[in-house]
Amino acid sequence: MAEATAPMVSLEGLVKTRSQNESVFELHVPHFAVRPGQMVAVIGESGCGKSTLLDMVALVMAPTRVGRFEITSSQSEGPCDVAALWARDDEDALSALRRDLFGYVLQTGGLLPFLSVRQNICLPARIKGGDIPASRVEALAARLGVAGCLDRMPVALSIGQRQRVAILRALAHQPRLVLADEPTAAVDKARARAIMDDMHRLARDEAVAVVVVTHDVDLVMDRADVAYTFDTHQVSEQVTSSLCRPVNGSGS
Amino acid sequence: MTRARPLRLIPGLAALHLRHEWILTLCLVIALAAVISPLLVLLGLKHGTIHTLRERLVEDPVFREIRPAQTREFKPEWFEDVSTWPGIGFLTPTILPLSSVLSVVRTDTGKGELFDLIPTAAGDPLLLENGGTVPEDGEAVLTAEASRRLGVAAGEEILARVTRSRGGRTEAAELPLLVAAVLDPRAGSLPRIYAPLSFVVDVEAYKEGYAAPARGWTGDTPEPYASFDGAVLLLPEPLSPITRSGLVINTGFGRIADITEDGAGELLGFSPPPGLAAYNLLSPGASITASNLRAIDQKLRGHTRVLLPYVSDVEIRFGEEELRLIGLSVDEEQAGILSLPQTPWGGYTGRLPLGIRDVLWPSAREEVLQQKVSVRSAGVAALEFDLHPVGRTALAHPVVPVELLGVLRTATQRAVAFESEAGRFEMARGGYRGFRLYAHSIDDVPGLYHRLKGQGIEVIAEVEAIERIQVLDRGLTRLFWLIALLGVFGGTAVLVSSLYAAVERRRRDLGVLRLLGFARRHVFFFPISQGLMIAALGLAAGFGGYAALAGTINHAFASELAPGEAFCVLPGQYVPVFCLITLALAALASLAAAWRATCIDPAEVIREQ
Numbered sequence: 001m002a003e004a005t006a007p008m009v010s011l012e013g014l015v016k017t018r019s020q021n022e023s024v025f026e027l028h029v030p031h032f033a034v035r036p037g038q039m040v041a042v043i044g045e046s047g048c049g050k051s052t053l054l055d056m057v058a059l060v061m062a063p064t065r066v067g068r069f070e071i072t073s074s075q076s077e078g079p080c081d082v083a084a085l086w087a088r089d090d091e092d093a094l095s096a097l098r099r100d101l102f103g104y105v106l107q108t109g110g111l112l113p114f115l116s117v118r119q120n121i122c123l124p125a126r127i128k129g130g131d132i133p134a135s136r137v138e139a140l141a142a143r144l145g146v147a148g149c150l151d152r153m154p155v156a157l158s159i160g161q162r163q164r165v166a167i168l169r170a171l172a173h174q175p176r177l178v179l180a181d182e183p184t185a186a187v188d189k190a191r192a193r194a195i196m197d198d199m200h201r202l203a204r205d206e207a208v209a210v211v212v213v214t215h216d217v218d219l220v221m222d223r224a225d226v227a228y229t230f231d232t233h234q235v236s237e238q239v240t241s242s243l244c245r246p247v248n249g250s251g252s
Numbered sequence: 253m254t255r256a257r258p259l260r261l262i263p264g265l266a267a268l269h270l271r272h273e274w275i276l277t278l279c280l281v282i283a284l285a286a287v288i289s290p291l292l293v294l295l296g297l298k299h300g301t302i303h304t305l306r307e308r309l310v311e312d313p314v315f316r317e318i319r320p321a322q323t324r325e326f327k328p329e330w331f332e333d334v335s336t337w338p339g340i341g342f343l344t345p346t347i348l349p350l351s352s353v354l355s356v357v358r359t360d361t362g363k364g365e366l367f368d369l370i371p372t373a374a375g376d377p378l379l380l381e382n383g384g385t386v387p388e389d390g391e392a393v394l395t396a397e398a399s400r401r402l403g404v405a406a407g408e409e410i411l412a413r414v415t416r417s418r419g420g421r422t423e424a425a426e427l428p429l430l431v432a433a434v435l436d437p438r439a440g441s442l443p444r445i446y447a448p449l450s451f452v453v454d455v456e457a458y459k460e461g462y463a464a465p466a467r468g469w470t471g472d473t474p475e476p477y478a479s480f481d482g483a484v485l486l487l488p489e490p491l492s493p494i495t496r497s498g499l500v501i502n503t504g505f506g507r508i509a510d511i512t513e514d515g516a517g518e519l520l521g522f523s524p525p526p527g528l529a530a531y532n533l534l535s536p537g538a539s540i541t542a543s544n545l546r547a548i549d550q551k552l553r554g555h556t557r558v559l560l561p562y563v564s565d566v567e568i569r570f571g572e573e574e575l576r577l578i579g580l581s582v583d584e585e586q587a588g589i590l591s592l593p594q595t596p597w598g599g600y601t602g603r604l605p606l607g608i609r610d611v612l613w614p615s616a617r618e619e620v621l622q623q624k625v626s627v628r629s630a631g632v633a634a635l636e637f638d639l640h641p642v643g644r645t646a647l648a649h650p651v652v653p654v655e656l657l658g659v660l661r662t663a664t665q666r667a668v669a670f671e672s673e674a675g676r677f678e679m680a681r682g683g684y685r686g687f688r689l690y691a692h693s694i695d696d697v698p699g700l701y702h703r704l705k706g707q708g709i710e711v712i713a714e715v716e717a718i719e720r721i722q723v724l725d726r727g728l729t730r731l732f733w734l735i736a737l738l739g740v741f742g743g744t745a746v747l748v749s750s751l752y753a754a755v756e757r758r759r760r761d762l763g764v765l766r767l768l769g770f771a772r773r774h775v776f777f778f779p780i781s782q783g784l785m786i787a788a789l790g791l792a793a794g795f796g797g798y799a800a801l802a803g804t805i806n807h808a809f810a811s812e813l814a815p816g817e818a819f820c821v822l823p824g825q826y827v828p829v830f831c832l833i834t835l836a837l838a839a840l841a842s843l844a845a846a847w848r849a850t851c852i853d854p855a856e857v858i859r860e861q
Contacts, residue, residue: 051859055854055855058855060766060853060854060855060858061855091771091772091773092773094771095258095766095770095772095774096256096769096771098768098769099256099258099768099769099770104767104768106764106858106859107859110760110764110767110858112761112764112765113272113761114268114269114271114272114273114761115265115268119268123261123768124768126261127256127258127261127768127770128769129256129257181858181859
């Protein structure tokens with residue numbers, strides 16, 4: 001759908017090496033791109049490196065080597081060289097990109113327990129230096145079915161409600177890209193489907209690109225514009241290598 | 253996004269976090285308050301106790317006072333001398349305790365009280381350091397007790413009534429006084445009234461029967477007595493050895509010496525006629541007065557004789573010239589023996605003659621013929637007065653009543669004033685019966701104490717108490733700092749551990765904050781804000797606890813304390829200093845936690861459950 005536009009996240013020739021005790025894990029990402037408005041699914045079993053890829057896209061983990069890593073915040077401005085930012089460890093610039101462009105949905109929501117639901121939802125916008133009109137918060141909450149929870153603390157919500165609130169928090173401040181890490185892992189299949197539907201619909205209405213990481217192929221395949229998966233093989237006793245590739249049939 | 257100021261959100265988030273974990277926060281605040289309160293109480297106790305003791309023993313002028321232990325006479329010269337000693341802060345003479353009781357009456361109700369009248373003067377520390385001012389003439393300062401008994405306050409007028417009994421009659425003099433100030437209770441619990449020395453001296457004089465003309469108080473005038481260095485005895489016949497030696501027994505004279513005519517002439521200023529036996533009666537180092545001369549006269553009853561008292565060392569100046577005067581008071585009989593004319597003022601009687609300033613001017617000196625001769629005499633206080641020429645004399649020097657020379661001699665030892673209006677000599681005050689002495693600082697007290705004792709003056713001073721307090725002060729200060737050090741360590745340790753633990757506990761939340769767009773340097777201030785907030789809350793609770801405890805302590809010891817004193821008191825300037833130090837320590841204590849917070853890697857923590 002957005003073939004003509006430049007990708008807002010563009011990764012080429014990325015290698016990430018992680019070592020733990022004796023074992024070494026190598027992730028190779030030859031090509032990864034997210035275009036505006038796209039829903040990108042990253043599918044794989046646990047340990048394949050999908051969360052590592054998401055953390056690098058989320059700018060909280062530095063790639064070991066990368067050929068090209070650019071983020072384009074808007075079409076009028078040129079791309080931002082993330083590889084260069086990591087090279088000089090420009091933490092301020094990276095966190096500025098995070099707060100301006102991204103929204104996050106963590107596996108268990110990642111809501112701050114000491115803020116109310118409403119405060120959680122408004123926090124990203126406030127970090128950006130703005131605020132979200134109460135009407136928008138309430139409208140979005142109504143769409144996700146958590147309108148009655150706005151003034152409660154996260155601890156008082158069910159897990160499904162928490163995930164919906166987390167999706168709200170990730171979207172409410174109008175980011176360009178929402179990164180979702182197994183957003184439905186903690187709920188049953190039926191509920192997961194509903195939550196995923198809601199997120200998909202909302203992202204499309206808000207024209208926000210989504211990268212969703214999941215191990216559940218069925219959940220995303222019919223919704224994703226692009227999907228990536230991982231081929232893992234044991235290089236040696238210690239070294240495991242994983243290659244990220246587009247799933248056949250999905251456009252990129 | 254240039255509008256983004258994530259740092260501004262940190263304190264709010266930190267506060268919400270503290271509120272969310274309110275039980276832990278409360279415990280931490282209580283723990284801090286439990287350190288801060290006792291420290292404040294200790295600081296308050298140290299300051300209050302030592303201050304109270306210092307106030308009492310060091311800064312209260314009473315403890316800088318050196319009091320005479322016995323009543324004795326102190327001459328004005330003594331005061332002049334002592335006031336030049338180093339370390340003297342204030343010195344004023346005082347009068348006899350009995351003479352100092354003054355009746356003070358309220359002008360409106362007529363209610364009267366008897367107060368002790370104490371002299372004061374400019375710079376009196378007892379008054380100035382107890383909320384008073386130094387009264388001017390016509391003013392007085394009351395002690396708190398005096399003010400209470402009389403029911404008058406500063407600015408009101410009172411009436412001082414001095415009473416005396418003279419010749420069987422009771423007389424009273426009154427003078428209105430303005431109450432210039434009322435002293436703090438600290439200045440003493442006795443009812444006292446402080447007034448300028450001149451007033452006190454006038455009151456004393458009035459009580460002794462004398463007048464105080466400047467105040468319109470009538471009474472006697474103290475007449476100076478004549479004193480002499482010796483007497484020349486002239487007789488037609490020499491004395492028998494027994495009579496001769498009898499003259500120095502019980503007469504106050506110490507020695508009798510044969511002298512020649514020339515010797516007599518030297519002493520008297522004129523040569524007696526030849527053929528008379530001449531003796532010099534003297535009493536080295538002492539003064540000869542009328543009673544001594546009377547005693548000699550008694551012993552020589554029946555002898556034909558002339559007893560001529562003389563004065564050796566009185567310096568009289570007539571303009572620029574030093575004037576030698578002949579003191580001679582002889583009646584007709586004595587004049588006959590001396591082959592001189594009788595003096596117009598009569599013979600020596602022991603009392604001052606009316607014409608004490610009469611003079612017989614030498615015929616040889618024609619230059620002075622006017623009615624008055626102005627002369628000056630040196631003495632304790634210089635005297636300046638006129639002589640009245642009443643005739644001529646054949647002698648070489650002007651002749652005056654010997655009593656005049658006697659008075660002038662007395663004036664070299666005691667203050668004598670010449671009252672030009674009344675035209676007479678008056679005895680000025682001799683000495684004082686005591687003094688009020690304040691050392692410049694407490695450190696001067698021991699030195700002055702020993703110097704006065706060295707003069708043979710028994711004095712009382714709080715030398716030991718002062719030294720004790722200084723030792724106690726140093727000891728308590730050291731003790732306070734030791735305990736304060738312990739408290740600071742404890743409080744800081746509590747903060748360090750709690751904040752660090754909070755960061756460890758909230759790693760995931762801090763990681764989420766990073767993920768949401770806070771940089772490392774932003775989350776750095778999360779624990780710092782919390783440390784400062786907890787310290788602020790701890791300070792508030794600590795001060796609350798201090799206030800309660802200090803109130804209890806002061807209440808419990810109220811009976812031990814004078815009004816206006818407190819055992820536990822924190823001076824205002826300590827409070828901001830204490831708060832700043834606490835907040836600075838809290839910020840320091842949260843540095844470890846802050847550093848820990850910056851080390852959090854969001855990628856590691858956001859998936860933690």
